Amino acid sequence: MSAPLLSVDGVTRRFGPETCGVLAVDNMSFDVRQGEFVSIIGPSGCGKSTLFSMLGGLLPPTSGRIAVEGDVITGPHPAVGMVFQEESCLPWRSVIDNVAFPLELEGIGKSERHDRAQHFVELVGLHGFEKRHPAELSGGMRQRVCIARTLAAKPRLLLMDEPFAALDEQTRLLLGDKVLQIQQELHQTTLLITHSITEAVQLSDRILVMTYRPGRLKRIVEVHLPRPRNADVVTSPEFGATVAEIWSDLREEASRGMAASEVS
Amino acid sequence: MSRLLPPAFGVLCIVALLCLLQLAIQAGIVDVYIVPLPTDMLASLPRLVEEEHVIRRFGVTFGETLSAGLLALVVGVALGMALQHWPRMRRAFEPWFALLAAAPLVMAYPLFLVLFGRSSLTIIVIAFASALAPVVLKTIEGFATIRPVLIDVGHSLRMTRAQEFRLILLPAALPEIFVGLRLALIFALINVVGVEFLINLGGLGQLISELSERYDLPGTWASIGLVVIVSILFFLLLDGGERWLRKRH
Ligand SMILES: Nc1ncnc2c1ncn2[C@@H]1O[C@H](COP(=O)(O)OP(=O)(O)OP(=O)(O)O)[C@@H](O)[C@H]1O
Ligand SMILES: [Mg+2]
Numbered sequence: 001m002s003a004p005l006l007s008v009d010g011v012t013r014r015f016g017p018e019t020c021g022v023l024a025v026d027n028m029s030f031d032v033r034q035g036e037f038v039s040i041i042g043p044s045g046c047g048k049s050t051l052f053s054m055l056g057g058l059l060p061p062t063s064g065r066i067a068v069e070g071d072v073i074t075g076p077h078p079a080v081g082m083v084f085q086e087e088s089c090l091p092w093r094s095v096i097d098n099v100a101f102p103l104e105l106e107g108i109g110k111s112e113r114h115d116r117a118q119h120f121v122e123l124v125g126l127h128g129f130e131k132r133h134p135a136e137l138s139g140g141m142r143q144r145v146c147i148a149r150t151l152a153a154k155p156r157l158l159l160m161d162e163p164f165a166a167l168d169e170q171t172r173l174l175l176g177d178k179v180l181q182i183q184q185e186l187h188q189t190t191l192l193i194t195h196s197i198t199e200a201v202q203l204s205d206r207i208l209v210m211t212y213r214p215g216r217l218k219r220i221v222e223v224h225l226p227r228p229r230n231a232d233v234v235t236s237p238e239f240g241a242t243v244a245e246i247w248s249d250l251r252e253e254a255s256r257g258m259a260a261s262e263v264s
Numbered sequence: 265m266s267r268l269l270p271p272a273f274g275v276l277c278i279v280a281l282l283c284l285l286q287l288a289i290q291a292g293i294v295d296v297y298i299v300p301l302p303t304d305m306l307a308s309l310p311r312l313v314e315e316e317h318v319i320r321r322f323g324v325t326f327g328e329t330l331s332a333g334l335l336a337l338v339v340g341v342a343l344g345m346a347l348q349h350w351p352r353m354r355r356a357f358e359p360w361f362a363l364l365a366a367a368p369l370v371m372a373y374p375l376f377l378v379l380f381g382r383s384s385l386t387i388i389v390i391a392f393a394s395a396l397a398p399v400v401l402k403t404i405e406g407f408a409t410i411r412p413v414l415i416d417v418g419h420s421l422r423m424t425r426a427q428e429f430r431l432i433l434l435p436a437a438l439p440e441i442f443v444g445l446r447l448a449l450i451f452a453l454i455n456v457v458g459v460e461f462l463i464n465l466g467g468l469g470q471l472i473s474e475l476s477e478r479y480d481l482p483g484t485w486a487s488i489g490l491v492v493i494v495s496i497l498f499f500l501l502l503d504g505g506e507r508w509l510r511k512r513h
Binding site: 053056057058075076078080081082084086087088090092101102105153 | 411413414416417419420421422423427431432435436438510
């Protein structure tokens with residue numbers, strides 16, 4: 001077997017001093033292989049975004065190593081593309097210029113980068129909105145612009161941090177479907193951070209369940225649902241069984257999280 | 265066409281107000297020795313052009329304001345960026361700029377007269393000093409309020425420092441900087457005209473002072489109207505500038 005695309009080894013991140021600081025991520029280790037779709041799921045505040053920043057090379061781990069394609073990273077790696085939890089369109093650029101942004105940085109000429117960006121605009125279902133500015137779009141559309149922009153850079157590893165967290169349930173299911181379609185079309189290696197169990201089961205090959213404070217790896221769940229999948233997978237009995245399994249794990253952590261935040 | 269409709273309506277309203285004023289004066293509701301007839305103001309323009317060199321004066325006032333504004337732009341943006349870059353400096357000096365923005369600097373004109381003589385330079389320096397603070401403050405605010413996630417986007421795309429500045433920081437801060445510039449030009453124009461009036465030198469301000477001393481009311485009011493036109497010109501200039509910069513990013 002080839003070396004994993006992403007390899008995380010004993011990664012820990014602490015905020016503040018050793019004794020009284022917050023231990024956000026504690027000693028996490030896992031791999032993501034070429035072509036895999038892996039989800040990380042955990043309650044709010046368990047350190048998912050902290051882990052995401054470290055994987056993207058934006059935040060150095062306190063200890064441990066992260067390697068992408070075998071290179072230990074010390075900053076953002078060119079093979080990695082990131083979609084942030086917060087919507088991150090550049091408001092002064094039109095949709096097409098947002099999506100073409102990474103191509104512009106590569107020095108690709110205007111007509112060619114627009115041609116290439118157009119493909120990704122259509123992939124996320126924003127055909128007809130190319131000339132609009134982010135302020136004229138809904139939250140879900142803006143997040144799709146961000147996804148298209150990240151895909152346009154052709155990352156070999158796509159990292160997404162709860163890209164649909166701010167959206168309502170229906171929109172989220174539809175966008176989950178879109179992600180499924182994109183992933184099956186591009187065979188995109190993806191690490192998705194989410195707090196939605198159904199989303200994780202619908203999309204993933206593997207699900208990493210995190211504990212609440214400190215953020216540790218609690219369990220790894222393999223999803224054996226057949227591919228290609230679509231939204232209908234939600235109705236299968238195996239889907240229900242997997243969801244129930246993860247829910248029992250998470251319920252414990254979520255209630256610990258709730259209790260902790262009620263005290264503080 | 266529909267884009268021009270709102271400004272056209274605005275102009276129409278002003279014209280309608282002037283017509284109302286005309287009627288009010290003719291009906292004796294408003295005293296003609298306090299506000300002259302708008303038609304008389306208009307009629308005084310050819311006289312102002314011929315005898316008072318109003319076109320040259322318009323140019324002087326416009327030029328002084330523009331110089332002060334450009335100086336405030338260059339110095340203010342540089343200072344604002346420096347203060348934003350060094351947080352300690354910012355904490356030390358930001359309150360002083362807030363104070364400067366509120367200070368009636370024009371009252372200190374005798375000091376500037378002594379320092380720079382009775383010349384256009386004095387006028388430009390005073391106008392610059394009062395226009396500086398809003399540019400500095402708004403530049404700081406513009407850069408300080410950039411959403412951190414946009415900076416993360418830049419880092420994740422492995423931009424160089426220069427690219428980050430040109431493609432993320434500057435365009436994100438630009439709307440605030442333009443707010444500062446708009447304020448700066450208003451402050452500059454008020455001070456240019458005010459100091460021209462006070463030291464009896466230069467452009468439209470001096471003309472207003474002279475005409476009012478001669479009790480040439482229509483001329484005085486027409487000159488004030490011309491000051492308003494200078495300010496409109498600056499607004500159009502800034503609007504065009506901002507739109508042009510937007511297009512480039
Ligand atoms: N820059 C920071 N300084 C100090 N503490 C931080 C910082 N960033 C995160 N934390 C702390 O680390 C913990 C994990 O935060 P993180 O944002 O990673 O959670 P999350 O799992 O992404 O939550 P959510 O699902 O709500 O997005 C929190 O307790 C938070 O207070
Ligand atoms: Mg988060």
